[in-house]
Amino acid sequence: MGQLLELSKKIDEIISQKGMDRLTTRGRIGLKSGVLMAFNENTPDDAAKIAKIKEAAREVLGTGV
């Protein structure tokens, strides 16, 4: 557990580095991947969701996570 939350935090860091709007950017990643970007430490790990979010994040952020 916690892998999705970790990924979410990494994405937040990149968003912050790039000076993008956090919620809008996360929303675009969420809509692209089909995953609601709301995680906590209890969110169960899901390899398929992680792959989808990474793929979407690469497209939206322009860099890999």
Place this chain on the structure above:
Amino acid sequence: MRLSVKFKLLPIIVIGIALLTGIFYYTSMNAMEKNLNTVSHNGVKTAKEMFYNLEDNDVKMLSSSLEMFLSNKEFKEVYLKNNREELYNYGQPLYNQLKIDFGITHFYFHLPNGTNFVRLHSKTQYGDKITRKTLEKSVQANGFGTGLELGKTAFALRVVHPYYNGTNLIGYVELGEEIDHFLKVMKKQTNEDFGIFINKQFIKREDWKSTRDAKGLSDNYDDLKDYVAIDTTTDSISSFVANDEGRLSKVPAEGEVFNKYQKDSSTYITGGFPLYDAGGSNVGTVVVVMDVTPLENAANESSRFVLIVSIISAIAISLIVIFLVNKYILKPLDNIVDATTRVAGGDFTAEIKAQSNDEIGDLAVMIEGFKTILVGTAKDLEAAQENKK
């Protein structure tokens, strides 16, 4: 490539409005052309009415003069003496007075058999057989015979009446006038130019040349192929007729418009109506040349104005349509997209507001409902996971 609806709509709006502008401009041009056409037809119609009114009035004037003369007993006594010289001399004061007062240029006495006895306007000419339609009509009607008749080189309006001594027919009296003044009066009243064109089959070349020489005028016999202008208000009229000469023999009774010409930055429209002689034969055509430059200029100015107003209106309408599409469709959609994206990003507080009471507002309400369901479900799942722990 992503392209905003705004830019997708723009060409449609621009093409649509350009099309409307074109239709509006074409309609306006068409209306002006029709107006010019109506004016031209009316010009020909008016000229024809004016010409034949002048003929009617002059027939009345000649008939009245002749009626007055026929009741003159002294003149009849002189005529009955059968002395040509005496009649000629006796008639001169009256003839000259009629010439001055009414423009009467022909005064004849014919014998009952149709032979001319004396011409008060031409002493040396007599004894010829008169074969004119007006005399023929007078004989047949035993009254007035009137109408236009083409002489060797010109038209004359003639009025003939039997001459009686009691119940005995002693001859015929004829009065006539040349009709040169018709075109002058018409020109004065309308400011348009006119010309009477006669087919060359009715005019002998040598007669024409000698008449023109006698009047000190240039010989215009060869200006046109088949027609000759026997009377005009301007020398240049033949140049207008040159291209339409073939139409002169086919002009309908009501008259018609021939053509439009540009000459020295002026616009002219030509037309004409047939000229009938006393026997009802079509012997020529009266051509009308109308200067429509002021009308054409006004029409062009109006067209330019219509075009400019249309273009400005098209631009203004395009801008208004784009503004309205932006305000009532694109902006609310942008707001919905923005709020939806924020919710997907985890901001469950983002509110999707219905900004208008229309389909876009309905969409916002619906998505706000979905968001509430989604957020509720997510929270329920989270609570369930907490409980599992």
